[in-house]
Amino acid sequence: MISKIVSAINLGEHKLTPWEFVSVLIFVSVIFAIYAAEASLIIGVIKSKRRGQVIPKRFRSAGAIVIHLLAILGVTCLLYGFFIEPYWVEVKKVEISTSKLHQTTVRIVQISDTHCTIRPLNEKKMVEIINGLKPDIIVFTGDSANNSKGLKRFKETMGKLEAQLGKFAVRGNIDDGLWPGVDIFGGTGFVELDSNAVEIDKNGEKIWITGVSCEKEGKAGDVLKKVPADCFSVFLYHFPDLVEGLNGLNVDLYLAGHTHGGQIALPFYGAIITLSKFGKKYESGEYKVGNTILYVNRGLGLAAGFNPKMRFFARPEITVFEIHPP
16 A cells, blocks of 8 residues: 555656655554544444444543544544645745845746646636736746646636746646647747746846756756856746755756645644655745755645645745845
């Protein structure tokens, strides 16, 4: 059973780290133990009823009550994870002060991991929220759709997004795996950054946006060398995995996705799995790594394959960056 779960998780993604494997094993084992104990207690009651006996005392013991409560809590969490949290979008605002801007503020909105399917999820809500924010720039950090009908929904949705200075995107591993050679951004107004850089001007001040697809990570250094040292630099890459290899390169803001914040996370512990080579080190949110701010967006959709179609303590996210002078 464990091997099937792990195979499903790894489908189309990075592999589990050893600690993630252990975490999944412990998590599944605890869940199995709770419901096996609850089933044993219920079977005991049924057998007693059939024999005309009273309910066994062990069914009402302190330990049994704890098992009952844990079983009820588990079902409640399951229902919440399937029917509430996947639709509960969080708009996260991040302020970044930089001496590379003097009088201009730039608003960048990041979305990631939409994983569109035939069934609508957060697409309509995403358009309403983002267009209401009136961004200068919108960026997408990969994993568009899980199937062909989802890709149609993805393109229609992305085409409705509005940005004053431009919309830019990179491919994720799902895009490279499912849609090689397909123009997934055609007709959306998004410019695909595939090992290239774009200079953007606002009120005479410039920022640069660079990006590489998952299959061309080795070209990141060559692309980033084109960015002037005195300009604010935004780098797009689906995984957070390159962040510790940027020494000497001008990357002020590194935007990634992929981890979904674990998609299923635990209170006080966080993501059970991230499928990043760093494991939980950069599971979601903001990190300062050298001179670079890394932000890992939790995404808006649900992972492809046989992964659980639920979220728990990892709400779908739209991130708004206000980049301004000191």
